Amino acid sequence: MAAVLVAFTAGPALADAGFQRWVAEFRNVAIQNGISGATYDRAFSGITAPDPEVLEKARYQPEFRSEAWEYFDNRLQERTIRTGQQLARQWKPWLDRIESQFGVSRHILLAIWSIESNYGEALKNDRVMRSLPRSLATLAYADSRRAKFARSQLIAALQIVERGDISANQLTSSWAGAMGHTQFIPTSYQAYAVDMDGDGRRDIWNSVPDALATAANLLRKNGWQSGETWGYEVVLPGGRKFPAGTMSLSRWAGIGVVRANGKPFPRPSDNAELKVPDGRAGPAFLMTKNFFVIKRYNNSDKYALAVGLLADQIAGYSGLVRDWNRPFERLSGEETEELQKRLGALGYYEGPIDGKIGSGSRSAIKAFQERMGLAQDGHPSKEVLKRLRGR
Incomplete structure (x- = not known):
């Protein structure tokens, strides 16, 4: 070779x-x-x-490994939430049928669709999709x-x-063989593909019902618990260590772990595992079985958490009570797009205006920061946007 x-x-x-x-x-x-x-x-x-x-x-x-705040900021945006809510209305009859047949939350499916292909927009992009x-x-x-x-x-x-x-x-x-709206590799497609629209073909490229039902089928066959959540944001009591592995929510409550929104755990007998993706200083979560089922789609804690958090916000729930450890003041989605436009107008950036900060955006920010005599951290901060507006 x-x-x-x-x-x-x-x-x-x-x-x-x-x-x-x-x-x-x-x-x-x-x-x-x-x-x-x-x-x-x-x-x-x-x-x-x-x-x-x-x-x-x-x-x-x-080589860049995104910080927790960056990973989630790029996936949980005002635009993706609004689009998910609009598509929930547009595809409601099909989502009703899929949810009834497979028992998987429509909001989870919409979140997967968003993260995997930007609600199908990636399929129209020749720079992303290929033979x-x-x-x-x-x-x-x-x-x-x-x-x-x-x-x-x-x-x-x-x-x-x-x-x-x-x-x-x-x-x-x-480039690596992931296909369609919900990005299945061919062998996973063979295992889970569904002809939801009844046209005789399992077409996850052109049929949104087929694509969402295929994702639902994967989750159901891997143990999705219908009507149950993926987990809870929690507040940890200070000054103690916590056990690894799973135990019941009632036992977690017994050692002082409470829901961040102040409500009780609805099913105290459910087992859950503690996850702190941004360390003890960031938000903490107790993950129930459905979180680990989402990981059968993509074996990443960050991915599964992003799906769960985005699904909740598409469903109308509020965001995190405790924010990520972000070393700057976060821009809104619209402000991030404005930042990209202004960097582009100055010749620093040539990528898409999508509010997502990838390597191209970071390099452009660093180049602008260097020109302005600022620390070259590549962060899409309020300070950088303020300086750009001043240009």
Whole structure:
């Protein structure tokens, strides 16, 4: 595989020839797994070289690890909450049916839809979505760490086309093979996909009912507790350590842990585990079973908590009682977009105006801070926006 990587970087002609040989040889593997030659040929029609952007993303993943405040600020915004509420009204008849059939909260499904694909907007973005066959073939051919995964996912994706759920030319995904509104990898799609709208196809790319029902099916099959929450924000008593693992909410209350909103725990016998994603100085949570079911979608505490918090706000509940340990005064969503626009107007920023602070926004802020003689922390602060307005 090292030789393949050398060939890819050494010259495109040799790399293309090697890639084309790989595609030709993998055709037999696909046929052995129930995929017709015609389906395979349609899937790879016009694909003659690896996707260099896929390899760039695979090899050079960002080293930056977001702080808790940044992770949640980018996912829980006024715009995402408002859009979720609007879509809850728009899709109410389908959400009623999905919630009735699978027992999963509509607000949880809307939050997953938001975080996974920005309510489907990412599917319209050519910089995000690309040809799945080319992406996975690129990884299988030129990325030794992901080759086995990519081969298995490519077979599963081609089986989806063979079944007739999506046409070969509509088979798009993220660079790593996550598909549709709710971003399922092909093998997970095979395990959980649902034809909710009854058109004979399980189409999570074009059918919102199919996509949301598929997400609901995954959660239900992994033990979702219908009608129950994912957890509670709590206040911890000072001056003591807390046990690891789970115990009943009544036992947590017995050692002084109370809900942040002052209300009692509605089901004291439920078991819960303490999580403090921002340390003892930040908000604390007692997580019940549904939190860990959400982690079957994405095995990350931050992800599951973001889904739960966003779902609650889409449902109309208030936000956190105790905020994250943010080392600056937070901007509103509109102010963050204004910051990006002003940085763009000054030539520092070329990315989307979306209110989300990623590496591009941070680099632009740092460049502006350097010019203004400020500490170069990259934080989207009130101070930075004030200076930008002064320009």
